[in-house]
Amino acid sequence: MTGRVEALQEDIASLLREKEAWALERQAWEEERQQLREESVRGEEERRKLHGMVMELKGNIRVFCRVRPLLTSEEESGGEDVGAQIAYPDASLPYPSGQKEIVLSSTGAEREWDAGMGNKPRKEVWNFNFDRVFTASSTQADLFAEISQLAQSCIDGYNVCIFAYGQTGSGKSWTMEGGNTEETQGMIPRAVAQVFRVADELKDKGWTYSVEGHFLEIYNETITDLLSPPPAAGDPPRKHEIHHHPVTHLTSVSDVQTPALTSPAQVLALLAQAQRRRRVAATLMNERSSRSHSVFTLRIRGTHAAGEAERMGTLNLVDLAGSERLATLGLGASVAGAERLKETQNINRSLSALGDVIAALGNGPGAHVPYRNSKLTYLLQNSLSGNSKTLMVLNLSPLEAHLNESLTSLRFATKVNNTTIGTAKKVQVQSGKS
Numbered sequence: 001m002t003g004r005v006e007a008l009q010e011d012i013a014s015l016l017r018e019k020e021a022w023a024l025e026r027q028a029w030e031e032e033r034q035q036l037r038e039e040s041v042r043g044e045e046e047r048r049k050l051h052g053m054v055m056e057l058k059g060n061i062r063v064f065c066r067v068r069p070l071l072t073s074e075e076e077s078g079g080e081d082v083g084a085q086i087a088y089p090d091a092s093l094p095y096p097s098g099q100k101e102i103v104l105s106s107t108g109a110e111r112e113w114d115a116g117m118g119n120k121p122r123k124e125v126w127n128f129n130f131d132r133v134f135t136a137s138s139t140q141a142d143l144f145a146e147i148s149q150l151a152q153s154c155i156d157g158y159n160v161c162i163f164a165y166g167q168t169g170s171g172k173s174w175t176m177e178g179g180n181t182e183e184t185q186g187m188i189p190r191a192v193a194q195v196f197r198v199a200d201e202l203k204d205k206g207w208t209y210s211v212e213g214h215f216l217e218i219y220n221e222t223i224t225d226l227l228s229p230p231p232a233a234g235d236p237p238r239k240h241e242i243h244h245h246p247v248t249h250l251t252s253v254s255d256v257q258t259p260a261l262t263s264p265a266q267v268l269a270l271l272a273q274a275q276r277r278r279r280v281a282a283t284l285m286n287e288r289s290s291r292s293h294s295v296f297t298l299r300i301r302g303t304h305a306a307g308e309a310e311r312m313g314t315l316n317l318v319d320l321a322g323s324e325r326l327a328t329l330g331l332g333a334s335v336a337g338a339e340r341l342k343e344t345q346n347i348n349r350s351l352s353a354l355g356d357v358i359a360a361l362g363n364g365p366g367a368h369v370p371y372r373n374s375k376l377t378y379l380l381q382n383s384l385s386g387n388s389k390t391l392m393v394l395n396l397s398p399l400e401a402h403l404n405e406s407l408t409s410l411r412f413a414t415k416v417n418n419t420t421i422g423t424a425k426k427v428q429v430q431s432g433k434s
């Protein structure tokens with residue numbers, strides 16, 4: 001009997017030892033898990049720091065140039081494709097035929113004018129240098145690969161502005177919105193998908209993100225909310241005033257819909273609805289020409305479970321109205337012509353205001369920046385200031401008939417590219433409501 005009791009006691013003692021060992025093992029495992037969690041948060045922190053450093057080294061204003069392919073309709077109507085003469089990311093390629101050549105490089109490579117005999121040059125050459133050059137065969141994915149990091153930095157708490165600039169029909173809407181398939185999707189749907197994907201990944205690291213957005217159109221210096229149905233017949237037009245909060249530096253626009261955004265699919269549905277409302281009018285250059293600027297703004301706010309500093313970033317994706325000069329439009333004396341003339345003057349005024357703002361930002365801190373000279377620059381004031389990251393994608397047509405217009409666009413983009421704006425800083429979240 002005593003022997004059985006002893007054996008049972010021994011069994012119990014052994015079970016207790018085993019339980020203790022398990023508890024110790026569990027504790028070690030928990031500690032390891034906690035350590036991994038902390039390492040992962042540190043890793044994420046490190047990634048953000050390194051990414052921020054890379055972006056700061058690259059400067060806050062960057063310009064990409066993209067030449068679109070010749071369209072079938074242009075080919076059928078005998079349009080001459082000079083795309084191969086324009087897009088030249090690698091200047092070591094053989095000389096193309098043709099009298100004129102625009103060399104686009106991202107390496108600083110240049111070609112010389114071919115002086116020829118007598119006064120007339122054999123070949124006229126213009127050299128331009130940008131951060132990246134995309135040719136007719138570049139895909140939307142190629143472009144987004146270069147943009148995605150920038151779009152992502154709004155999740156880390158930066159203000160980001162991406163503009164598509166260029167003459168009517170040069171591919172701005174294609175670049176920003178793109179086609180209906182996954183392959184042809186433009187920068188807006190790709191950036192939106194990326195923001196949601198990364199915000200979701202960061203959940204494991206203790207971050208909770210909320211996203212909201214608005215989509216505005218600026219037409220003849222008047223703001224329209226593309227996410228609101230138009231006012232009923234007889235109702236006065238809505239007034240949208242831009243307001244910059246003096247403490248939080250948040251920009252708000254009165255009486256506009258700013259819905260909470262919860263999924264890429266929801267955003268795409270809103271965008272499609274908004275696009276149907278965009279004003280389109282005929283010009284001689286593109287019968288569905290968009291004569292207004294559209295500004296899609298995502299506001300992203302991140303809070304951390306362990307009480308890390310809140311992150312607040314803004315991503316502005318701007319499809320600018322066509323940049324062509326009045327002479328190109330060949331406007332007649334008709335009523336429609338007079339209206340087009342007013343539109344074009346407003347567009348040109350706001351585009352030159354944008355150029356002036358960017359140039360003034362390059363004059364260093366304290367310099368006067370004329371944000372108020374146009375609705376577009378005033379709206380984007382907080383996202384264009386020296387603390388933000390700006391990218392301009394210059395779109396070019398490959399048509400020989402558009403060569404002069406392309407040169408005008410290239411000169412504007414060069415002015416932007418030559419501007420050096422100080423280091424981007426994260427938005428400091430302060431208390432106060434806008």
Ligand SMILES: Nc1ncnc2c1ncn2[C@@H]1O[C@H](COP(=O)(O)OP(=O)(O)OP(=O)(O)O)[C@@H](O)[C@H]1O
Nearest residue numbers: 068167168169170171172173174286288289290322
């Ligand atoms: N990279 C590209 N690949 C294929 N098609 C393109 C590309 N870029 C533009 N296109 C096509 O060229 C045409 C003109 O492009 P888009 O409408 O984007 O020009 P835009 O600059 O936005 O003009 P607008 O000022 O009128 O808005 C469209 O039919 C578009 O689908």
